[in-house]
Amino acid sequence: MSSNWKLQTIFDGDRGVNHGLKKWKTSFRAVKTIQKSTTNRASRKYLTEVEVLSRVAHRDYLFVKFLGWYEDKTFIYIAMEFIKDGDLSNYIQNYQPEVKGYAKEITKQLLTGLEVLHSLNICHRDSKPKNILIASCNPLHVKIADFGIAKIEMDTVLRTHIGTHGYFAPEIMPMIRYEIKGFKPSTQYTNAVDMWAVGVLLHEMLTSEIPFLLRGNDNTSGSTTCSGVVGGNMMHGKELDFRLLKEFCAGREDLPLGLLESGNNTEVSKLLRSLITPNPNHRISAVLALRNEWIESSRPNVEGVSEPDPLPPLSMDPKWAPRQVEAQYYDYLDCLWMILGIIWAGVLYCNCVWKRLVTTYREYWGFIVSRVGSMLVPVLLSRLLAIDPAVGRIPQQLGDMWREKERG
Template sequence: MAVFKQEKVEDFYEVGEELGSGQFAIVKQCREKSSGQEFAAKFIKKRQSNASRRGVLREEIEREVSILQQIRHPNIVTLHDVYENKTDVVLILELVSGGELFDFLAQKESLSEEEATQFIKQILEGVHYLHTRNIAHFDLKPENIMLLDKNVPLPRIKLIDFGLAHKIAEGAEFKNIFGTPEFVAPEIVNYEPLGLEADMWSIGVITYILLSGASPFLGETKQDTLGNISAMNYVFDDEFFGHTSELAKSFIRQLLQKDTKKRLTIQDALNHPWIKSNEHKEEPSKVPERKRERRQLKTKRLREYTVKSHSSMPPNNTYVNFERFAQVVEDIAAMEDTFSQLALAHDGLQEDIDALVSIYNEKELWYKEESESIRHELSQLRYEFRKVEAQRRSVQEDMRNVEGGISRVSERYKERHAHFEALQKELGAELQWVQEVVGSFQVTGSNGGFPNCSFSSVFNADVNEALKELLNRTCGGELLTGINLDQQR
């Protein structure tokens, strides 16, 4: 499995202007910061899900990278490094700055078969390197045949774009429908087992166009083109091949064979007399003037073909649009993540609200029960309070009555006390009188009264007893306080 570096490519390379773009890839010039060397950065949009049809599946990118990592040949673009981010896989490739082969040849004033074979042979050598390793390119076309540097006498061919390349396993049947309709082999059109022979068909179509400026199977529509391929509907029109050698037409005819077993292999193509016979021909400048003028027509037609083929292809903004789409998808995904988090938060909040509502309902029920109990207790307290209040008022009334009674008793007491004091004084006066009377009896006795008679003592005792009894019945004994009835004067 191919290993992709997860660092940001911009940390190691300065990415510059765009060099070209495809459906899901864009190529930009870049410069390595550490060495200053120039490269091409191919940004390939990854498919975000298997259900989507936008972008390239990761396994397809891994296959392309794996094949490029096995290749080292002068006529094939070289892979330098691979980076990956969230949306793209970035292939750092050898910078091929010479442009397309057909554009280069279309700008020439003349073209000979000898010059053509020099470029065809380089294509064959690159394909030979692939086929000896059982690798089929499956997308050989003028746009994928580039020049390393066009400012040299014989520019070097570079085969690029291995997005459709497959390693053909022996004994395994491989079928697919892909490629550019103008250059695909009949077995692709008919969905038959595919092999290395499909590349040889594409080389035959490329050679036909290179020598004539016309496309052998191109129709008005894509279906017309595929129908022409399946029906082998092509000819060598004298208008385009009137001055082309029979060896060249034989080379093309042996490549454009519907039966893959009859089609030239890569080794057969390299050994074909047309390729071999032109290996050491004289320089193009030494070709007779008459032939050069006739060759100029082919160059003119080739120029017309390249202009037409380029102008017929609308500007490919798929990658740019997809990049915008991917950004929108990423934004939507971020929004969905946010919404998911909000939904989770909402669910959590709803659970909290439900729990709070449940607690509130329980508390409300408890408060109602407590409120009923408190209302009952308050009612009981109000009843008790009114009862106590009534008792308090009754006690207050009783206290006022008691105070009134006490006042009356106090007045009566004062009256009694005053009466008592008056009686005490009167009694004291009476007692004094009695004592004086008794004293007078004692005097009489001593002067000649009754001898041996203790009248005073007897009388005093009886009187005292009588007075005490009388006073006790009348005043409870209180009047006798302080009065000594036995006092003898």
């Protein structure tokens, strides 16, 4: 999939899909531009995102608001609301303590959104911090975005190995799936892959890192080839430890929760273990996760962490943020179009007035010429011929003069 930026860049996509910023009247819209493919199958894939957004449009408090779409010969354009506070990944990097305090609320909202998607037979397949947008900082409100690789499970099954490294469920990985204890390997998978990603995301909010990363001198030869992907699997500047993941899926290693702070985090640990479960058949669903003791409790998010302060608005990188200069530019264009419209209306009005004046002028002068001509022509003839000015006697006098000339 290739893409082309036609508007100001806002978010840096991972799959060559572009987002742009467009000012419409007094508000901004995020416009996603997707280049069409020459094959019908690929073009249908692009329209899946539009279909998913249409199905969840009535739940715009959980998902990014869908404002419409259109296409031309080359591109498909999807218009969505512009969320100025950015995505969760920026907050994890810049405000980790605050994000940790809000981990429960973010997880609860995310699980609610996934419950809706799964009830509609939709699998997101790419749940990660970059696709969780901060719609409001106070009160905290997040929205799920980017359904570019989502799949509607109606008459088809999930087969494609797609997603983001670090948030992959083990049943998607070709080599790891054969190591899952008690699981019959298959090329198919279910929406349980979204629940694994939620567990990874929750772990990242609490510790600033995803699980199964190489630490210290654990990088042994061959540890990055177990998944069938050699190298290039960097997360937070560290490489994924496929050996540890393989051992965990085989039941020979426990889930690495060493980065969680010591204390009474039993409820959080239980939720993480139920989400990050190798066997998808034993993995908890979104409905059951929402009934978890830690999610339903009114206690602070993590033991020892008091109720957090409101999440501060994130100062976006100037190259991603909408610039005032561009807003003024669009205002100038609006004024220019207004002025041109007024000028064009004036030209049309003057043209109509001119035609009317010309018509009136012709009618007026035609009347004057006809009246003056009817009065002056007999007088001029009478002067030239020295005859009675009475027009009716002119022929008679001319006849008399002709007859006298014949006699002479």
